[in-house]
Amino acid sequence: MDTFDWIVTGAKAAFLVVILLHVVPIMAWVERRGSALIQNRLGPNRVGPLGIFQSLADAVKFIFKEDPVPGHVEPFYYVLAPLVSLVPAFMTFGVIPFASSIQLGDRMIHFQVADLNVGLLYVFxxxxxxVYGIIMAGWASNNKYSMLGSLRSSSQMISYEISMGLSVIGIVMVFSSVKLGDIATQQGELLTHFGPLLLPEALQFPRWGVFVQPVGFLIFLVSVFAETNRLPFDLPEGESEIIAGYHLEYGSMKFAMFMMAEYLNMFTASGLLATLYLGGWQLFPGMGYVLHEVQAYFQMSALAGDWTRIVFEVVSFGIKVGFFMWFFVWVRWTLPRFRYDQLMDLGWKVMLPLSLANILITSVFIFFGWV
Amino acid sequence: MDISPLFFYGLAGLAIACSFWVVFNRNPVSSAFSLVLVFFSFAGIYALLDAHLIATLQILVYAGAIMVLFIFVIMLLNADIPSFDLARSHLFVKCIAGFISVLLFGLFTWVFQKSPNSRALGPFTVEAIEASGGNTQVLSELLFSEYILPFELTSILLLAAIVGAVALAKRKLAGGRF
Known part of the structure; x- marks a missing residue:
């Protein structure tokens, strides 16, 4: 690695961190306004236009609030726990590509912080x-409600991790790569088969993961809700049973860090869903035409044209991720929550067999060359 | 600029320090948390050696799955802290343990000093692996061609373990002791 590589990698990492840090307050605002929209209320509307600065006010409040450490906790692990849940949340997005690549001189720059050859496995x-942040918080809080909440949360995360991992195997088999960059690139091709049927030219559509792995997509989507502890699977919290669960004893910025971790996990999950199943940075149908028109209209040089393409790809990826982020909010304020035994039954008796069957059927399809 | 020695000594030091913390800590749960950190630093060292797949699997399997189970067991069985208390254990046991540790350390040092420094490189150099599609691909191809029999036998072993666990749990349930 020479200086240029260092600068490029540093710039990409910095860009990503800035984006990740901005996702949290924006999502907090979207969640409030979204819930208000769904419940026919107004939501925050006093601080700034449409209450957009409410999150800023909250951040100020979180930072300047008194930050006591209760007397009955294990101080070291109590302080460590929010960090342990926040840091992995920041790390996972590093392998997700947010645009394709650009040729600068004789160098190829990939818009992905780290193109590891273990890609998907790294994310998992x-x-x-x-999960350690949650276990640690529950244990260090020395509180029965916290402990129960953390046990619920971690066992739910472990159970759904299995079906989540298995559902992705279908995608890995179809695109025969675990590198997220390769998977996103291959989704730009056209789908020529629908099962054993050959599609006519007019009906061919992009080979996005959701079209070749619809069942895998569904399993992954449901598992992600359980992994991020979002409604309808937000069992770790329950006002009438275990109050606030694992973060019961936390206040001010330490609580905010748990909240940030939740939103960042949502963001990573959305990025992963978009990359694996909606073509990642691949342009939407029609955007390629607009891109050509823009390039032709301004008579761009090859380099400027390439940068415009990158911007279009980032926008396309952003729309897909934004859709899933909104989907998380939408589901949260629409569906009632599950009971804990129902959640476990769904995970082990429905999701797990379904994901195994998905692998089997996918391998049959691949054997006959239908995918 | 090669900064990998810096990372190696950092991670190795962390691993050793955390291992000591695992042994000398009186609280079983915090011992388990330090063990996670030990695994994590091992994964870092593997990644420095360009063995990305092993590094990832180390975290995924050991830190992410097995240690979570350990911590669950420690928490749910409520292992009492005094049984981990060093001060209460017998002096004789301490002496034996210390002697064996020193002996093992000496043995390892001796073996590593005796072993030849330069070995012939196998066919799987970093460049060769990079050329044939990365760690994951090379390892999976080997696993499903040359080593298919041991691989499948291991899976049967694991299946037997799962069936055994289920059978044991079922029998207890039928006995009405729970």
Missing amino acids: SIASLG
Whole structure:
């Protein structure tokens, strides 16, 4: 690695961190306004236009609030726990590509912080570390409600991690790569088969993961809700049973860090869903035409044209991620929550067999060359 | 600028320090948390050696799955802290443990000093692996061709373990002791 590589990698990492840090307050605002929209209320509307600065006010409040450490906790792990859940949340997005690549001189720059050849496995391994923050918080709080909440949360995360991992195997089999960059690139091709049927030219559509792996997509989507502890699977919290669960003893910025971790996990999950199943940075149908028109209208040089393409790809990826983020909010304020035994039954008796069957059927399809 | 020695000594130091913390800590749960950190630093060292797949699997399997189970067991069985208390254990046991540790350390040092420094490189150099599609691909191809029999036998072993666990749990349930 020479200086240029260092600068490029640093710039990409900095860009990503800035985006990740901005996702949290924006999502907090979207969640409030979204819930108000769904429940026919107004939501925050006093601070700034449409209450957009409400999150800023909240951040100020979180930072300047008194930050006591209760007397009955294990101080070291109590302080460490929010960090342990926040850091993996920041780390996972590093392998997700947010645009394709650009040629600068004789160098190829990929818009992805780290193009690891273990790609997808990296996301799962780092995401599985997030559970320690929750276990640690529940244990260090020395409180029965916290402990129960953390046990619920971690067992739910472990159970759904299995079906989540298995559902992705279908995608890995179809695109025969675990590198997220490769998977996103291959989704730009056209789908020529629908099962054993050959599609006519007019009906061919992009080979997005959702079209080749619809069942895998569904399993992954449901598992992600359980992994991020979002409604309808937000069992770790329950006002009438275990109050606030694992973050019961936390206040001010330490509580905010748990909240940030939740939103960042949502963001990573949305990025992963978009990359695996909606073509990642691949342009929407029609955007390619607009891009050509723009390039032709301004008579751009090859380099400027390439940068315009990158901007279009980032926008396309952003729309897909934004859709899933909104989907999380939408589901939260629409569906009632599950009971804990129902959640476990769904995970082990429906999702797990379904994901195994999905692998089997996918391998049959691949054997006959239908995918 | 090669900064990998810096990372190696950092991670190795962390691993050793955390291992000591695992042994000398009196609280079983915090011992388990330090063990997670030990695994994590091992994964870092593997990644420095360009063995990305092993590093990832180390975190995914050991840190992400097995240790979570350990911590669950420690928490749910409510292992009492005094049984981990060093001060209460017998002096004789301490002496034996210390002697064996020193002996093992000496043995390892001796073996590593005796072993030849330069070995012939196998076919799987970093460049060769990079050329044939990365760690994941090379390892999976080997696993499903040359080593298919041991691989499948291991899976049967694991299946037997799962069936055994289920059978044991079922029998207890039928006995009405729970």
